[in-house]
Amino acid sequence: MSEHVDVAVLGMGPGGEVAASRLLAAGKRVAVVERELIGGECAYWACIPSKTVLRPPEAAGEVERAAGVGGAQLDWAEAREYRDYMARHLDDAGQVAGYGKQGALVLKGEAQISGAGRIVVDGQELTADHLIVATGSDAHTPPIDGLDDVTTWTNRETYTATNLPARAVIVGGSAAGVETAQFLARFGVQVTLVQRGDRLLGREEPRVGELAATYLRKSGVDVRTGTSPTKAHRDGAHSVLKLDDGTAVQGDVVILATGRNPRTASLGLAQVGVELGERGEVLIDEHCRAAEGVWAIGDVTAVLPFTHVAKYQGRIVADAILGRPHPARYDGIPRVVFAAPEIAAAGLTQAQAHKQGLRTVTAEVDLAQAIARPWTYERDPCGHLGLLADPDRRVLLGAWAVAPQAGEWIHQASLAIRAGIGIDVLLDQVAQFPTYTEGYLAALEALDL
Ligand SMILES: Cc1cc2nc3c(=O)[nH]c(=O)nc-3n(C[C@H](O)[C@H](O)[C@H](O)COP(=O)(O)OP(=O)(O)OC[C@H]3O[C@@H](n4cnc5c(N)ncnc54)[C@H](O)[C@@H]3O)c2cc1C
Numbered sequence: 387m388s389e390h391v392d393v394a395v396l397g398m399g400p401g402g403e404v405a406a407s408r409l410l411a412a413g414k415r416v417a418v419v420e421r422e423l424i425g426g427e428c429a430y431w432a433c434i435p436s437k438t439v440l441r442p443p444e445a446a447g448e449v450e451r452a453a454g455v456g457g458a459q460l461d462w463a464e465a466r467e468y469r470d471y472m473a474r475h476l477d478d479a480g481q482v483a484g485y486g487k488q489g490a491l492v493l494k495g496e497a498q499i500s501g502a503g504r505i506v507v508d509g510q511e512l513t514a515d516h517l518i519v520a521t522g523s524d525a526h527t528p529p530i531d532g533l534d535d536v537t538t539w540t541n542r543e544t545y546t547a548t549n550l551p552a553r554a555v556i557v558g559g560s561a562a563g564v565e566t567a568q569f570l571a572r573f574g575v576q577v578t579l580v581q582r583g584d585r586l587l588g589r590e591e592p593r594v595g596e597l598a599a600t601y602l603r604k605s606g607v608d609v610r611t612g613t614s615p616t617k618a619h620r621d622g623a624h625s626v627l628k629l630d631d632g633t634a635v636q637g638d639v640v641i642l643a644t645g646r647n648p649r650t651a652s653l654g655l656a657q658v659g660v661e662l663g664e665r666g667e668v669l670i671d672e673h674c675r676a677a678e679g680v681w682a683i684g685d686v687t688a689v690l691p692f693t694h695v696a697k698y699q700g701r702i703v704a705d706a707i708l709g710r711p712h713p714a715r716y717d718g719i720p721r722v723v724f725a726a727p728e729i730a731a732a733g734l735t736q737a738q739a740h741k742q743g744l745r746t747v748t749a750e751v752d753l754a755q756a757i758a759r760p761w762t763y764e765r766d767p768c769g770h771l772g773l774l775a776d777p778d779r780r781v782l783l784g785a786w787a788v789a790p791q792a793g794e795w796i797h798q799a800s801l802a803i804r805a806g807i808g809i810d811v812l813l814d815q816v817a818q819f820p821t822y823t824e825g826y827l828a829a830l831e832a833l834d835l
């Protein structure tokens with residue numbers, strides 16, 4: 387006879403983990419199913435290892451740029467050892483035991499939906515009142531002739547590498563490409579970054595992409611925009627990519643940072659009435675409901691594929707199942723690229739606002755011209771902050787910053803956008819002196835409202 391649970395969570399990345407933990411804490415009988423490692427892409431091959439290896443170059447850069455301190459040395463062997471510790475040496479035994487202790491039925495294996503409220507995991511059948519699909523996404527491989535003949539890495543090989551290559555070609559210039567270029571270049575790798583669009587970080591304001599390219603070039607990265615590879619071939623030890631602008635680039639390895647595909651194939655979603663979108667993503671409503679008794683969260687939904695969004699959706703679904711539903715809202719959610727300096731944004735871009743028929747005004751401030759903190763922070767001060775406002779409702783629609791620690795202080799704009807805090811309240815808000823947050827006042831005063 388098949389075992390019955392209240393909820394079965396399919397995939398235990400950050401989204402699945404949050405949903406499962408919340409439901410377990412509320413006393414639900416929960417089965418958690420994971421075919422690789424509990425913690426998902428984020429914990430072992432993406433956010434955690436990447437942010438861990440970006441930190442030493444960031445710290446070294448701070449030492450180089452601050453007056454009165456010097457001598458920072460990067461040590462790859464030590465950085466790698468700490469990265470492996472942070473990624474739990476690709477071992478989730480602690481997580482398996484932890485969920486067991488919390489009362490979960492832990493199944494390590496591949497889940498398949500076999501009918502309404504019914505799944506099979508390695509031959510074992512389970513029934514559940516609710517299924518939560520949290521299966522994440524896989525790295526996308528672009529269709530490039532001959533790619534199989536060259537050495538390619540995705541985020542998995544990049545962030546588990548023992549030895550760094552001498553030269554790398556990165557394809558894709560959005561968050562993953564920019565962060566990987568920053569990390570490798572600062573550890574001495576000769577990096578070429580190839581981006582199909584006319585600018586880096588194509589979903590952000592054009593100015594953000596421009597600043598990102600400027601800083602990456604300062605770190606020694608050869609940034610090629612407006613071009614993409616047409617063919618790949620091996621030349622001895624070199625992996626060569628021919629680009630559609632007629633040039634060729636080569637490295638010891640080609641790193642693919644070309645986006646993600648939702649993991650929905652062969653899950654059996656169609657038989658429970660789940661609809662998929664153009665990219666194979668699970669279509670959901672504002673409560674992350676995909677069909678009767680089926681919910682979906684995280685990258686598999688392709689709604690802002692970030693860990694903090696997967697975790698938020700985990701809370702949305704758990705609360706809906708627990709009988710206290712509240713709709714998900716995605717306005718104001720921060721987007722941070724952990725480059726040096728950090729690149730942060732929240733809310734709409736001007737193009738997105740215009741698409742919605744909104745009138746807009748914008749302002750950009752050079753923080754070194756406007757406030758004291760860049761000067762007390764470093765000898766060669768830098769930082770830019772941009773705001774987008776609706777002059778009719780007198781509220782912020784969007785914000786971006788390319789500056790030290792921007793990933794921390796973007797949250798002020800994030801909250802203002804989410805809560806619709808009026809510009810006049812923001813103008814009357816007092817920030818600590820001397821902080822980067824003071825830049826908001828300068829930018830708000832520069833808005834032509
Ligand atoms: C290089 C890189 C860096 C990133 N850095 C950041 C960052 O700094 N901040 C941030 O917010 N986001 C970052 N992201 C994005 C982040 O990794 C994802 O948004 C996040 O992991 C999504 O979580 P998830 O729970 O939806 O899926 P995942 O983390 O992909 O987890 C899904 C889990 O489901 C399991 N699974 C799949 N199919 C089945 C099945 N049939 N049965 C059982 N189990 C299954 C998988 O094995 C996996 O463990 C980064 C991504 C990359 C590629």
Ligand SMILES: NC(=O)c1ccc[n+]([C@@H]2O[C@H](COP(=O)([O-])OP(=O)(O)OC[C@H]3O[C@@H](n4cnc5c(N)ncnc54)[C@H](O)[C@@H]3O)[C@@H](O)[C@H]2O)c1
Nearest residue numbers: 528558559560561562563581582614643644645691722723
């Ligand atoms: N700090 C963070 O939060 C963080 C960091 C890294 C990744 N992520 C997330 O991980 C996911 C993957 O990131 P990503 O940057 O790979 O995905 P992405 O989809 O955001 O960007 C892919 C980029 O590759 C380019 N591209 C695609 N095919 C190409 C080709 N053939 N030639 C040249 N360029 C090509 C696209 O134009 C695009 O700029 C995203 O969801 C991202 O949000 C988040």
